[in-house]
Amino acid sequence: MQPSPNTGMRGRGKFIVGGVLILAAVIYLIISSTRANAEYFMTVDELQAKGTSLVGQNVRISGAVAGSTIQFNASTNDLSFEIANVPGDNATITAQGGLAKVLHEAVVDPTRKRLMIVYNGPKPDLLRDEAQAIVTGHLGEDGVFHADELLLKCPTKYQEAVPSQASGN
Amino acid sequence: MLAEFGFGMLLMAFFTGLFSIGAAVYGHFTKSIRWVESGRRALQLTFPLVSLAALSLIYELVTGHFELQYVYSVTSRAMPTYLKITALWGGQAGSLIFWSWLLSAFATAVTLRKWDRDREFLPWVVVVTAVTLSFFLSLSIFFENPFARWWQTLNGGLVMRMFAPAGGILFTPPDGQGLNELLRHPGMIFHPPMLYSGFVAFVIPYAFAMAALITGRVDDRWIRLTRRWALVAWLFLSVGLVLGMWWAYDVLGWGGYWGWDSSEVAALLPWLVATPFLHTIIIQEKRQMFKQLNMILIILTYVMVIVGTFLIRSGLLSSVHAFAQSTIGYQFIVFIIIMLLASIGLLIYRWKDLQSATPLTSTSLLSKEALFLLAALLFGGVFIVCFWGIFFPIISEVVTAQKITVGPEWYKQAVGPLFGTILLLMGIAPLSSWTYGTLKTIGRSGWKPAIPAFFVPLILFIVNVRNVFALIGFTLVAYVASVTVFEFWRGSAARSHSQHENIGRALWNLVARNRRRYGGYIIHIAMVMMALAIIGVEMFQTTTQQSLATGQSIQLSGYTIRYDALAQFPYNDGRMVTRAVVSVLKDGKNLGELYPRYDYYPDGQPMTIPAVRSTLAGDLYVVLVNWENNSVSQTPFKVYHNPLVIWLWIGSFVLIFGTLVAAWPEREPETAWESMKIMPVFSK
Numbered sequence: 001m002q003p004s005p006n007t008g009m010r011g012r013g014k015f016i017v018g019g020v021l022i023l024a025a026v027i028y029l030i031i032s033s034t035r036a037n038a039e040y041f042m043t044v045d046e047l048q049a050k051g052t053s054l055v056g057q058n059v060r061i062s063g064a065v066a067g068s069t070i071q072f073n074a075s076t077n078d079l080s081f082e083i084a085n086v087p088g089d090n091a092t093i094t095a096q097g098g099l100a101k102v103l104h105e106a107v108v109d110p111t112r113k114r115l116m117i118v119y120n121g122p123k124p125d126l127l128r129d130e131a132q133a134i135v136t137g138h139l140g141e142d143g144v145f146h147a148d149e150l151l152l153k154c155p156t157k158y159q160e161a162v163p164s165q166a167s168g169n
Numbered sequence: 170m171l172a173e174f175g176f177g178m179l180l181m182a183f184f185t186g187l188f189s190i191g192a193a194v195y196g197h198f199t200k201s202i203r204w205v206e207s208g209r210r211a212l213q214l215t216f217p218l219v220s221l222a223a224l225s226l227i228y229e230l231v232t233g234h235f236e237l238q239y240v241y242s243v244t245s246r247a248m249p250t251y252l253k254i255t256a257l258w259g260g261q262a263g264s265l266i267f268w269s270w271l272l273s274a275f276a277t278a279v280t281l282r283k284w285d286r287d288r289e290f291l292p293w294v295v296v297v298t299a300v301t302l303s304f305f306l307s308l309s310i311f312f313e314n315p316f317a318r319w320w321q322t323l324n325g326g327l328v329m330r331m332f333a334p335a336g337g338i339l340f341t342p343p344d345g346q347g348l349n350e351l352l353r354h355p356g357m358i359f360h361p362p363m364l365y366s367g368f369v370a371f372v373i374p375y376a377f378a379m380a381a382l383i384t385g386r387v388d389d390r391w392i393r394l395t396r397r398w399a400l401v402a403w404l405f406l407s408v409g410l411v412l413g414m415w416w417a418y419d420v421l422g423w424g425g426y427w428g429w430d431s432s433e434v435a436a437l438l439p440w441l442v443a444t445p446f447l448h449t450i451i452i453q454e455k456r457q458m459f460k461q462l463n464m465i466l467i468i469l470t471y472v473m474v475i476v477g478t479f480l481i482r483s484g485l486l487s488s489v490h491a492f493a494q495s496t497i498g499y500q501f502i503v504f505i506i507i508m509l510l511a512s513i514g515l516l517i518y519r520w521k522d523l524q525s526a527t528p529l530t531s532t533s534l535l536s537k538e539a540l541f542l543l544a545a546l547l548f549g550g551v552f553i554v555c556f557w558g559i560f561f562p563i564i565s566e567v568v569t570a571q572k573i574t575v576g577p578e579w580y581k582q583a584v585g586p587l588f589g590t591i592l593l594l595m596g597i598a599p600l601s602s603w604t605y606g607t608l609k610t611i612g613r614s615g616w617k618p619a620i621p622a623f624f625v626p627l628i629l630f631i632v633n634v635r636n637v638f639a640l641i642g643f644t645l646v647a648y649v650a651s652v653t654v655f656e657f658w659r660g661s662a663a664r665s666h667s668q669h670e671n672i673g674r675a676l677w678n679l680v681a682r683n684r685r686r687y688g689g690y691i692i693h694i695a696m697v698m699m700a701l702a703i704i705g706v707e708m709f710q711t712t713t714q715q716s717l718a719t720g721q722s723i724q725l726s727g728y729t730i731r732y733d734a735l736a737q738f739p740y741n742d743g744r745m746v747t748r749a750v751v752s753v754l755k756d757g758k759n760l761g762e763l764y765p766r767y768d769y770y771p772d773g774q775p776m777t778i779p780a781v782r783s784t785l786a787g788d789l790y791v792v793l794v795n796w797e798n799n800s801v802s803q804t805p806f807k808v809y810h811n812p813l814v815i816w817l818w819i820g821s822f823v824l825i826f827g828t829l830v831a832a833w834p835e836r837e838p839e840t841a842w843e844s845m846k847i848m849p850v851f852s853k
Contacts, residue, residue, distance in 0.1 A: 012530045026550040029583040030557055037579035041562060041572035060574045074805045075716040122794035122807050125775040
């Protein structure tokens with residue numbers, strides 16, 4: 001962008017101002033939206049370690065669904081279940097033998113910290129024992145997590161699981 | 170045997186690819202046409218080789234060779250043949266083969282053309298496509314081999330290898346795991362190949378852009394050669410995105426089509442840079458401007474194509490695309506960094522040669538050039554938001570050890586105003602003229618089409634729409650639609666007058682002779698339709714959830730949904746189907762029955778299939794919520810009213826039509842004199 005002789009700095013200036021304005025708008029949008037809508041992503045352990053300081057904050061939390069704790073009342077659509085702590089990052093999960101194994105161990109291990117989730121809405125198809133739940137909502141003062149959104153993943157379907165017919169050999 | 174054959178073909182394709190890189194480079198530096206030609210032929214040879222590998226894999230999938238780990242993981246005996254074929258892209262290893270297959274096909278197609286005028290580009294187009302192809306083939310060969318098999322070893326373990334380990338015997342599981350039932354939907358069958366075709370086709374324009382940078386022939390020749398590739402790639406990408414939305418809407422049963430899931434955003438990233446690219450290359454062709462910007466955009470598009478493939482496949486993201494545990498993350502990152510650094514290096518090297526013939530500063534702020542630049546910047550803004558949305562959680566975790574995520578609300582609030590402004594520009598830029606434009610010149614050509622848009626908020630206000638954003642949105646939609654239709658009318662009226670043609674004939678000729686421009690306007694109409702749907706669903710979706718006994722009903726948005734009956738029966742593929750019959754009534758009139766379903770598969774996968782009644786005004790979307798443990802006297806239903814959502818699907822057909830018009834080869838181009846006669850002139 002060379003300033004042309006007939007318009008000079010004034011011509012160049014208006015484009016620079018325009019560009020800076022757009023950039024400022026984008027940054028403003030990102031910051032304001034982050035203030036209003038960003039959520040902490042935590043594990044069950046981390047959430048419980050922070051305790052009541054997070055009450056009311058938007059939090060997204062991941063854990064392993066304990067199938068025996070799932071309760072669903074179809075007439076009121078009240079759903080509750082417990083999730084057990086699983087590590088938050090993929091590297092740790094991989095190091096511990098993969099997501100399916102980590103989820104399984106989290107559910108069968110009685111010493112793992114658990115968190116009670118309550119949700120009002122349809123019971124998701126994928127909500128099953130040892131599914132990975134990614135839950136968005138906030139922690140109530142009673143220590144129960146009030147979910148606004150449930151995202152569930154069932155790793156067994158996608159993973160390089162060893163054929164079960166052979167694993168018993 | 171076929172597994173070894175397929176793997177052998179992959180190896181041969183890989184070495185052929187490497188050879189073509191070497192031959193093309195050597196041929197270039199020794200000025201040996203024969204070596205360049207050899208590189209080109211070698212690249213073309215990869216297509217039959219990869220085809221044989223892919224066909225071997227398809228054969229193994231269809232015939233149920235479960236000793237192949239990939240076949241085991243994505244197919245099962247019960248699956249119909251067509252699903253076994255499409256399982257080629259149902260998992261990671263297969264979809265990488267599919268990627269390579271598409272790229273070898275596209276590379277062959279582009280190198281088959283006559284190169285007489287563009288011989289200097291040839292070696293570098295060969296090199297760039299062959300480097301990309303070789304990278305993907307190397308992933309298949311060394312890390313994600315679809316032909317790897319199960320071996321039973323002497324110590325009782327089961328290992329996955331290409332070739333037999335010492336003392337190992339081949340193990341064939343009796344049946345495979347099968348494709349997740351949720352993915353057995355036409356939208357999901359065609360969504361990956363469409364998206365991938367779009368991704369891969371963008372490699373071609375990028376290869377030409379790099380060839381232009383390397384050779385220093387940085388005029389608009391590379392753009393003219395690849396404009397159609399870019400358009401078709403964009404079409405595939407757009408259709409792939411829409412198919413993904415359709416699948417989500419039709420299968421997942423949560424009443425929406427786009428959840429700002431990180432994988433969705435990852436697939437959107439290339440689209441967000443390719444779309445302004447398609448616009449700013451017009452300016453380069455017409456005005457020799459924005460050469461630097463176009464290079465930046467095509468480099469970004471290519472990098473985002475690879476980043477998108479990487480993000481969807483790497484398991485880096487927590488998302489519904491749960492392909493966790495990838496082994497190929499680092500390879501992708503290294504490849505992306507190498508290609509990015511090489512591209513940026515070349516760009517800096519040629520930066521001065523890429524300066525505009527016409528300085529931007531000689532144009533006014535409301536000229537076509539400046540408005541196109543503004544649109545590109547706004548798309549860049551949306552791109553930055555989306556990119557930030559994906560990577561901010563990862564960055565924040567590294568920096569603060571506290572992972573922060575962003576959801577749909579974050580995206581909507583951040584990109585909403587930007588998309589709104591882009592929409593506004595779609596209503597201004599067509600009215601502006603080259604080089605010089607002020608509010609006055611645009612007002613002079615734009616006041617007529619603005620009139621209908623002026624009534625829209627008034628009427629909406631009278632019918633009690635009070636949402637400010639919706640009022641703004643609908644007004645913009647009406648304005649852009651009006652301006653675009655007006656452009657067609659203005660052009661054909663002028664043509665009808667000057668060429669003495671009747672108005673229908675004039676319209677036909679106008680579009681036929683300016684396909685690119687009017688094809689683009691048709692795409693604008695498509696975008697307006699989609700915007701209409703998005704505003705409708707985002708602002709006016711209503712939903713309710715109730716448990717009913719037969720005979721009871723739910724009221725929603727003026728509709729009455731009456732629960733009539735329920736049946737439960739096994740289907741021949743083993744699933745247990747629970748099917749409700751509900752009647753839809755409005756103002757006492759029975760509008761028909763809907764059949765929401767709940768299917769339970771033998772492997773424990775349940776699937777909720779919504780029943781949808783679509784009209785131009787809105788969809789009634791009825792979900793039979795989780796049936797386990799429920800009774801006939803207490804059946805939970807969730808009902809959504811999604812206003813205007815059908816325009817998303819109608820818009821996508823219009824988009825396909827518009828892109829085909831724009832990409833259709835031109836007949837004899839109209840001479841400059843002719844087009845000057847018929848184009849109305851508004852600039853001073």
